[in-house]
Amino acid sequence: MTATLVTGICELVTNDETVSGADDSEGLGMLAQAAVVVEDGVVRWIGSGRAAPPADEVVDLGGRAVIPSFVDSHAHLMFAGDRATEFAARMTGVPYDGGGIATTVAATRAASDDELRRLLAGRIAELRAQGTATVEIKSGYGLTVSDELRALRIAAEFTDETTFLGAHVVPAEFADRRVEYLQLVTGPMLAACAPHARWVDVFCEPRSPHAFTGDEARVVLAAGRDAGLGLRVHGNQLGPGPGVQLAVQMSAASVDHCTFLSDADVDALAAAADTTVATLLPGVEFSTRSPYPDGRGLIDRGVSVALATDCNPGTCYSSSMPLVIALAVREMRLTPAEALRAATVGGAQALRRNDIGRIRVGGRADLTALDAPTYLHLMYRPGVPLCRVLELP
Numbered sequence: 005m006t007a008t009l010v011t012g013i014c015e016l017v018t019n020d021e022t023v024s025g026a027d028d029s030e031g032l033g034m035l036a037q038a039a040v041v042v043e044d045g046v047v048r049w050i051g052s053g054r055a056a057p058p059a060d061e062v063v064d065l066g067g068r069a070v071i072p073s074f075v076d077s078h079a080h081l082m083f084a085g086d087r088a089t090e091f092a093a094r095m096t097g098v099p100y101d102g103g104g105i106a107t108t109v110a111a112t113r114a115a116s117d118d119e120l121r122r123l124l125a126g127r128i129a130e131l132r133a134q135g136t137a138t139v140e141i142k143s144g145y146g147l148t149v150s151d152e153l154r155a156l157r158i159a160a161e162f163t164d165e166t167t168f169l170g171a172h173v174v175p176a177e178f179a180d181r182r183v184e185y186l187q188l189v190t191g192p193m194l195a196a197c198a199p200h201a202r203w204v205d206v207f208c209e210p211r212s213p214h215a216f217t218g219d220e221a222r223v224v225l226a227a228g229r230d231a232g233l234g235l236r237v238h239g240n241q242l243g244p245g246p247g248v249q250l251a252v253q254m255s256a257a258s259v260d261h262c263t264f265l266s267d268a269d270v271d272a273l274a275a276a277a278d279t280t281v282a283t284l285l286p287g288v289e290f291s292t293r294s295p296y297p298d299g300r301g302l303i304d305r306g307v308s309v310a311l312a313t314d315c316n317p318g319t320c321y322s323s324s325m326p327l328v329i330a331l332a333v334r335e336m337r338l339t340p341a342e343a344l345r346a347a348t349v350g351g352a353q354a355l356r357r358n359d360i361g362r363i364r365v366g367g368r369a370d371l372t373a374l375d376a377p378t379y380l381h382l383m384y385r386p387g388v389p390l391c392r393v394l395e396l397p
């Protein structure tokens with residue numbers, strides 16, 4: 005086993021308030037002039053660079069900042085094709101209603117296993133080059149038993165955080181037979197997919213004729229829970245709706261989008277802050293030219309907030325957590341520290357993980373280095389490629 009000393013860290017963000025010598029004024033557990041020892045993918049030591057123990061190898065970062073690698077807790081990376089022309093149409097005024105998903109379903113069904121694997125590997129590399137080490141990957145562009153199963157099998161080669169999203173939209177061939185499609189999703193499709201998934205998700209959006217009502221979503225989530233899966237919900241994206249209340253009632257780990265919330269929705273999320281995270285996806289609002297969720301208001305009222313990309317070929321074809329962070333600060337008025345926490349430890353909470361999102365002894369050595377002296381450059385220099393996951397032995 006090789007012990008690697010990572011030194012020359014001008015500013016280390018640990019998100020761990022218990023780390024000795026840390027400045028925790030912003031909840032970031034920050035150390036100046038720090039070093040970290042990593043062995044076998046695990047953090048073994050954290051402290052001042054001057055006090056660092058000997059190691060087999062030394063990586064000198066030369067005065068860069070290091071943060072916990074981003075946790076992207078909501079992404080649809082398993083697809084073929086793209087929808088650039090749909091994006092162009094939307095930018096000239098065509099509204100989004102979830103219907104374009106059918107285009108991606110057709111392209112994904114037509115792709116070979118090897119093609120899907122190659123595309124996914126490329127996207128994972130793209131994420132790591134932007135500082136993300138953990139990503140949740142949803143199915144949902146297959147929408148047949150065999151295509152959903154295939155998506156989850158391939159996704160599981162790349163992440164532990166696989167999500168069955170058979171209830172993404174009602175596929176065209178079931179347009180007049182919604183009840184039958186729900187029976188398929190909660191019956192044979194779930195039975196085939198559950199062994200390869202950790203989570204079940206549903207696009208609960210009564211405003212979209214392609215997505216699912218609150219009653220339909222409840223059936224999907226209950227069946228997933230009975231099959232041993234954790235719960236996630238797409239809710240309140242296109243307008244007010246039942247998604248948030250349903251997620252809280254069913255103790256879902258996360259309800260995602262949360263763009264159109266009532267006061268009662270916010271109260272419910274605040275009361276459930278230890279259980280259900282509100283995951284905000286501002287890349288979607290950016291890419292669809294839509295109003296942003298009230299991130300500032302959610303945090304002020306005690307809601308647990310995560311930030312994620314929702315990377316998908318329709319409404320946000322960006323895998324950039326730094327972009328999401330910059331938007332959260334600029335457009336949703338999170339402080340820089342809040343945005344960084346939401347993109348790291350917030351994502352970990354949304355995935356119910358304790359081993360990621362922080363840098364602490366015994367935790368995973370997911371370290372992201374910035375070509376900058378402080379994490380503030382993430383928000384201060386939007387669009388500049390500053391971040392990468394450190395690839396250590």
Ligand SMILES: [Zn+2]
Binds near residue numbers: 078080238314316
């Ligand atoms: Zn999504």
